Amino acid sequence: MRPETMRIVDDLRDQNILNLEHAKRENQKIVGMYCAYSPKELVLAAGALPVSLCGTRQEPIAAAEKILPRNICPLIKSSFGFAITDTCPYFRMSDYVIAETTCDGKKKMYEILKDYKPMHVLHLPQGTNRPGALKWWTDELYLLKDQLEENLGVEISRESLREAVKLVNKERLAMRKLHELNKVDPAPLSGMDMLTSLWMKGFNVDVEEGIELISQLAEEVEEIARQGASPFAAGTPRILLTGCPVGMGSEKVLRLLEECGGSVVCLENCSGFKAVDTLVDEDEARDPIEAIAEKYLQIPCSCISPNEGRFDLIDKMIDEYHVDGLVDLTWQACHTYNVEGELLNQYVKEKYDLPYLHLETDYSTSDLQQLQTRIGAFIELLNNRRKA
């Protein structure tokens, strides 16, 4: 059973491009962002529209490989390829781009990409547990504020920042609510539909409208859950998907997990729950930039060392979503997630005795058969355990 509202969500990507083109003609400034660490609030407070530029498709990779080494992750190559071939409308329409020093491949890629668009690169601290980390990151966001003001010719007021904070918090709450509906067993929403809905937050021209749509969807899903309905049969193994970002176009593992008989009940990655797990403190007595910095610094990405937050979040999810197994997706040549996978494997096995599957793949379809076997065997294993 698929919620009716999903049909509207499905058409949104095309609709958003039209809306964006329209806004652009009306002189609306557009700011592109690549990563969950880029604070949307600052862009909104500058009166600009934030859009996501994270590359999730195979098509532009060949072009990227003419310039970049082949053995870096597909997300970097795809993002870069889209930009240099001018095939991503969002990149084309962006007036300004926010990048960040996360993993090595990405931060060096930006050094080449900066010639294609005006860009500011945020410097993320290496870890969050040093005394100076928050101050460093707050200073970085102040620097971004200055850059945005200068490049977009606007002034970012405290008032507009506060409003933006409230708006984006509201969006997070809506996304979180939708995601949390899948705590019900069997899950009322498929992982594919969950991804499709969460993914749209990177492309909405009107954030309020997006929130409304997600809330409408959540209401419908809630009703489905109340009726005890689900796209899955009772007993379908419940899977937590973690690891590298997954988006529309790079959803092959998620799709296979569900085609092979699993139900992906939660997405821990930064396109999923990770980014909406915490809110920005709305306390009016505080400096809003510092409050924003504090929230973003809590994102548990593997580029941060150590990345304890990811383990805490996974703890919470395993418990609340009644997870039967974990699938950890690593894009080929993503060293941070790849190495962290071993820690996670040990952690979930020792603490929960839960099956863990680590998959390393890229955006191509060349290994679908292999993946099908691995994923199929994993689901058979989960089914076997559920029976026992």
Next chain:
Amino acid sequence: MITVGIDVGSMTAKAVLLNDNEWLSVIRPTGCSPRQSAREAFDELLQEVGISTGEISHITGTGYGRIALDFIDNAVTEITCHARGAHYLVEGTDLVIDIGGQDSKVIRTDGQGNVIDFAMNDKCAAGTGRFLQVMASALGADVSELAVLSRGAEPVEISNMCTVFAESEVVSLLAQGVAKENIIAGIHRSVARRVAAMAGRLGTGSKVTFTGGVARNAGVKEFLAEELGAEINVVSASQLAGALGAALLAREMAKISLRRLDYG
């Protein structure tokens, strides 16, 4: 109750017919049509026993070609099937090493034929039967004679894991005048090391069974034992573990549907 397991690998299609504790098998080269060779193996099996399809309670397909089969009742991955089959062949197996034509797998089980964890090689052919085949032809030998040719030989170091690079390495070793048997032994050790590295992540087992086509190669087996520091069980039917496992699972499936009928 009669059930059948069909395992369609990249090199051969295997069919096993299981009747209580007796079983029979047919092996066919896969060629370019996995579906057809599987069908032929299946038909041949039926002919041999002189029964018709109607007398078979359940057919389970496995192997990479399982999806192409249109005469099976359900499909199960080769990982689950090999675990089950290996336990049947060597009771109490808790680590299965399966090296087939295009991939290699290490499967940890609970000692009862149920999968606990597994690892599988990536897209490339390193550490597979395909790797051995490419090396054999570079050496002008048949893959089936590799073990005999290299018996007791001192292995040379083959440093490249990648099939393409390893092939040129072999060619240059030959040109340097290194004895063929030492090169072959080196190749066997390289496959064993690759697979042992995979096994290392899953923890060692106390009863290791080697399945798949490459299990017939005594050279690889010996190096595997050395690398894993464990005794390796190989039985003559090792190649059939997948199809046998499928036939065993088919029997479980058939029993479940019988029970359902009882209730109905």
